[in-house]
Amino acid sequence: MNPLGRIIGYLAPFVCLDCGDEGLLLCSWCRSSLSHVQSRCYRCLTPSSKGKVCIACHDTLTATLARTSYDQILVRKMLFKLKSDRAGSVAIEMAEMMAPLLRQTDPTSIVTYAPTSTRRVRSRGYDQAQLIARYLSRSSGLPYRRLLARVGHTRQVGADHQSRQNQLISAFRVISPGHITGRSIIIVDDVMTTGATLETAARVLVEAGATQVTAVVFAAAQKLL
Ligand SMILES: [Zn+2]
Ligand SMILES: [Zn+2]
Numbered sequence: 001m002n003p004l005g006r007i008i009g010y011l012a013p014f015v016c017l018d019c020g021d022e023g024l025l026l027c028s029w030c031r032s033s034l035s036h037v038q039s040r041c042y043r044c045l046t047p048s049s050k051g052k053v054c055i056a057c058h059d060t061l062t063a064t065l066a067r068t069s070y071d072q073i074l075v076r077k078m079l080f081k082l083k084s085d086r087a088g089s090v091a092i093e094m095a096e097m098m099a100p101l102l103r104q105t106d107p108t109s110i111v112t113y114a115p116t117s118t119r120r121v122r123s124r125g126y127d128q129a130q131l132i133a134r135y136l137s138r139s140s141g142l143p144y145r146r147l148l149a150r151v152g153h154t155r156q157v158g159a160d161h162q163s164r165q166n167q168l169i170s171a172f173r174v175i176s177p178g179h180i181t182g183r184s185i186i187i188v189d190d191v192m193t194t195g196a197t198l199e200t201a202a203r204v205l206v207e208a209g210a211t212q213v214t215a216v217v218f219a220a221a222q223k224l225l
Contacts, residue, residue, distance in 0.1 A: 014089070016030055017030070017074065017077050017078060017081060018030040018033070018074045018077065025081075025086070025089050025090065025093050026078075026093055030074060031097070033074070034067070034068045034072065034074065034075065034097070035068055035069050035072060036067075036068065037066045037067070037068060037069050037220055037222070039051050039065070039104075041053050041054040041057050042061075042064040042192070042195050042215075042220065043057035043059075043195070044056070044057050050063055050065070050104040050105075051063040051064050051065040051066075051104065051214070059199050059202075059203075060199050060200075060202035060203040060205075060206050060213060061195065061198060061199055061202045061213055061214070061215055062212035062213055062214055063104075063105075063212075063214045063215075064192065064195065064198070064214070064215040064216075064217070064220070065101040065104060065105070065214065065215070065216045065217070066101075066192065066216075066217045066218070066219060066220035067094070067097045067098045067101060067217075067218050067219070068097075068218065068219050068220075069219060069220060069221070069222045070191060070193070070219040070220060070221045070222065071221070071222050075218075075219045078090055078093070078094065078218075079190060079191060079218075079219065082094070082128045082190055083128065087126060087128060087131060088131060091128060091131035091132045091135055092135050094132050094190065094218045095132050095135035095136040095138075095139060096135075096139065097218070098132070098136055098188075098216060098217075098218055099136060099139045099140055101216050102136065102140045102142065102186070102216065105184070105186055105214050105216070106184035106212065106214075107142075108183070108184060109142055109183070109184040109185060109186045109214070110142065110143050110144070110145050110147070110179065110183055110184070110185055110186065111133050111136055111137040111140070111142045111143065111144045111145070111186045111188060112133060112144070112145055112146060112147040112148060112185060112186070112187055112188070113127070113129040113130045113132070113133035113146075113148070113187065113188045113189065114129055114148065114172070114187050114188075114189045114197060114198055114201045115127055115129065115130070115148055115149060115150045115172070116128065116129060116150075117150055117171075128190055129188055129189045129190055130146070132188050132189075132190060132218065133188035136188055136216070142186070145176060145179055146175065146176070147174055147175060147176050147179065147180060147185065147205065148172045148173070148174060148175065148187075148201055148204065148205070149172065149173055149174075149175050150171060150172060151171055151172060151173050171197075171200055172200060172201050172204045173204060174204050174205065174208045177208045177209070180205055180208040180209055180210050181208065181209030181210075182209060182211060183209075183210055183211065184210070184211055184212045184213075184214070185202075185205050185210045185212070185213045185214070186213075186214050186215075186216050187201055187202065187205075187213060187214070187215050187216070188215075188216050188217070189215065189216075189217045189218075190217065190218050190219070191217060191218065191219045191220070192215060192217040192219070192220045192221065193220075193221045194221075195215070198215040198217075201213075202215070
C-alpha cells in the first residue's frame, strides 16, 4: 500500500472488505483472488492484443483494458465502498491494481475520466472516476487532465445498448479542446458494462481531434449484454 493509504489506515484501521482481517482495505490474499480479464475486443469478446477493438466492431474506442471482471461479489463490494466514506482509499486500491494496464497503452497519452452525472456527484461530493484517474496518473507518471464535462442528465436503468447510446448521445462535451487534438487519450472509469457511456465519451474526444481513445476500467462485464 502507498504512503497515503498507510496514513489513512493508521488513523482508522482497515478491515479487509472480503475476509474481515484487520489491517488493509483488501488483504493480499483477497486482492490476489480477483480474476484477471483476458485482453480482447470488448464488443465481440474475440481475444486481441492490448485490448484492441477489432475492425468489425470499431466505433470510437480504440481499445479497452480492464483489471478484473464485474461478476465477482468482492468487486461489487469494492464498487459499493467506492461510493462510501472510504472512497479515497478504495480509489487508491483500484488505481494500484489498474496501474500495470497502462503499460499496454501509448506512453504519450493523457489520462482523463468519464464524469458521472452532475446530480450524483453533487449528492456524494466527489466523482469516483476522477479519484481513480488522478491516482492512476500519479502512479503511472502520465499527465492527468480534466477533458470532459457532463451535459444534462441521462437515465440508463433498464435501457438496452442501443437506446442507452441514443440517450447519451450528447451527454458529454469537451472542455479543453487545445489539449485533445493529435493526442492519445485514456479515459478512466470504475466499471464498464455495455461500453455505451465510454463510447459516447470517446466520440466527443475523437471529434475534437484525439488520435486514439483507450478506456481503462477497474471492472468490466464478462458477457456480451
Ligand atoms: Zn482478506
Ligand atoms: Zn470485436
